Amino acid sequence: MPIIQIQILEGRSEETVEVLIENVTNSVSETLNTPTDNIRVIVTEVPNTHWGRAGKPMSKIKK
Incomplete structure (x- = not known):
């Protein structure tokens, strides 16, 4: 039974995560x-x- 673990930054919609899983x-x-x-x-x-990333939390990095 394959088990896939995915880590992503929070903030995506439930629908987006559902599509990712599918x-x-x-x-x-x-x-x-x-x-x-x-x-x-x-x-x-x-x-x-x-x-x-690069020694800083993503909350401190401008997008």
Whole structure:
């Protein structure tokens, strides 16, 4: 049973996360020739204060 863990910055809509889960599930199913019922996807949303890039939290980096 494949288990896929995805970490993303928080702030995306429920609908966007739902589409992500569906697309990842379908891609893994096709690639591994595995039924979608056997695939688990875990999406963890990380606050931008807890995600760093270049030595700074994302909350301090201008987009």
